[in-house]
Amino acid sequence: MLAGKRILLIVGGGIAAYKSLELIRRLQERGASVTPVLTAAGAEFVTPLSVSALAGQKVYRELFDLTEEAEMGHIQLSRSADLVVVAPATADLMAKMAQGLANDLASTLLLATDTPVLLAPAMNVRMWDHPATRRNVAQLRADGVAFVGPNEGGMACGEFGPGRMAEPLEIVAAIDTALSDGPLTGKRILVTSGPTHEPIDPVRYIANRSSGAQGTAIAAALAALGAHVVFVTGPADVPPPAGVEVVAVESARDMLAAVEAALPADAGVFVAAVADWRVASASDQKLKKSRDGLPVLEFAENPDILKTVSHLTEGRPGLVVGFAAETDNVLEHATAKRLRKGCDWIVANDVSHATGIMGGSENAVTLITGDGAEDWPRMGKAEVADRLAHRIAAALAD
Template sequence: MLASKRILLIIGAGIAAYKSLDLIRRLKERGASVTPVLTGAAEEFVTPLSVSALAGEKVYRDLFDLTDEAEMGHIQLSRSADLIVVAPATADMMGKMAAGLANDLASTLLMATDTPVLCAPAMNVRMWDHPSTQRNLKQLQADGIRFVGPNEGDMACGEYGPGRMSEPLEIVAAVEAQLGNGPLKGKRILVTSGPTHEPIDPVRYIANRSSGAQGTAVARALSALGADVVFVTGPADVSPPEGVQVIRVETAQQMSDAVDAALPIDAGVFAAAVADWRMATASDKKLKKSRDGLPLLEFAENPDILKRVSRLDAGRPTLVVGFAAETDNVLEHATAKRARKGCDWIVANDVSPATGIMGGSENAVTLISDEGAEEWPRMDKDAVAQRLAQKIADALTS
């Protein structure tokens, strides 16, 4: 899929730079040519010799290389590629990009280009969560920069959380999606997936049986059609798809905040099984048995993400798709939900225990829209996702 594609790879400074070596190899395996650019600090983590040997190309390092600059080499570099990949994209690099700074070769290339850019962030969890980084992320997304990752996990600094650079094969999948000619190329689509966990106390929570399999399949199918997918997932049983921006959350409020941060989008697919209620006040200590009887649990209503996005006055997505998991009177309840929420489509399914659908590998859905109710046969969740993704593509490109 990447045969004859030209990738300009900017390697930022950070321990994750070692993954760039494998990334080069993976891209070249798929037929791409890779022109590497090293920042000065990146040379503390990987050597120009190792990068050049794997890429089979000269490594560019200095903005003031007179041989190249005699013909404005940095302009040529930035515009001759099919895609610019920044991996790792450090907090510093993201800050420069968001602010429009150009004080070294890498940042100048990124300022001088009209080529699509894909960033794979990598940094300490505190740096990723810092308000300035999140502001920069939102600005870069608004500027049309695509992102893959970061992932959540253990870090070299000993901390745990979001900030790990995506694995090389995940970045390759994102590159393939970006350079593909699918019908959703250039469209930014949000997908929510999985359950939410609403804490009762530090060890107990309210949840449901959603595995996240259907939402994950939808995100993967949309990405395969060329969409830039933002995947907001609760604590699901299945791993998120490769090649999409993954945002992990626990609670409904966190999911709501993540959705707000991802706007604007062309379409939203709200497949998550969001808890309707949470504890009005979660205990900060484990609740104990008492001779006074059962504890009194007071509930509060969670934010209605689907309804809020569907009824946005400004910046409403072109297409909003909700899901309705019902156990009885499926069509009646799902049709009423569509009217109540204000979304364009509802994907309804029967999740009563006898169906085996909740947490299973298959689904049987009915798509409800202005055109009526379209019943689909029972099929595996990947097939459902592919059919839904194609209908979304048709709706957004017609």
């Protein structure tokens, strides 16, 4: 997919800039050419010589460079690529993009380009979670900018959380998706997956047996058709697929917030097995056994994410797909659920113990739409995902 593709790589300032060197090498292995742009801050972490040596091209650095402007002006530089990639994308660079600022070569290129842009954010967890950054990210997403990462993990500053730049191969997969010409190219699709964990105390929680395998397969299938997939996942047993934007959450309320932040989208596929209830007042200390008897847990109802999105008056995806995991009267219960929730489609399956579907590698589903019900034969979860992805592509093309 990347052979002959031209990538304009903007390297921002941050410790993660060292990964850009590996990214250049991986892109060239796949036949892509890389034109590097190094910000002043980026040059504090990687040298122009090392970037140029790996890319096999000169490094562009200065906006007001008479020679470079005469040979290839920044306007042409910004439009001669098939994709503009910013890795690492710092909070500062994203703020400039969101506000339309252009006071150096990198920000000017980003403002002047009509080429698709992919950002790989990297920053301290508190910077990523700051309201200003969240506003800027939301604006950039609304502007059609694609994201890969950030991932969660330990940081150079010693803190832990979301903010680590995606690994080079993850970025390569996202580039491959961004440049694909599948039937979902240009579409933004939200997928929820996995279980949610509802805390009882710091060491105990309420959950279910969902592995996240089916949601992960669906996200991968949609991305393979060219969609930009925002993958909101609870604590699943399987790793998220490459080439999607991953948002990791724990509880149902966390998931709802992430879903709302990911909108607008062309379609939403709500595969996650969200816990219906939570402990109303989770203890901040471990509950101890007592001679006075068992602890009394009071429950509260969790937000209904599928119903909330289905009934939005503004920002509702054009196609909303829900999932119904049932243990009896599958068709009856799932049909009623579609009407009750207000979604367009329901994918129903029998997860009773005898089927082995919950946590297994296969699935047997019934697709329920306004036109009726369609039984699909038992098949691998990847095959279910591929079939559903193509149905979604056909629906969005109408």
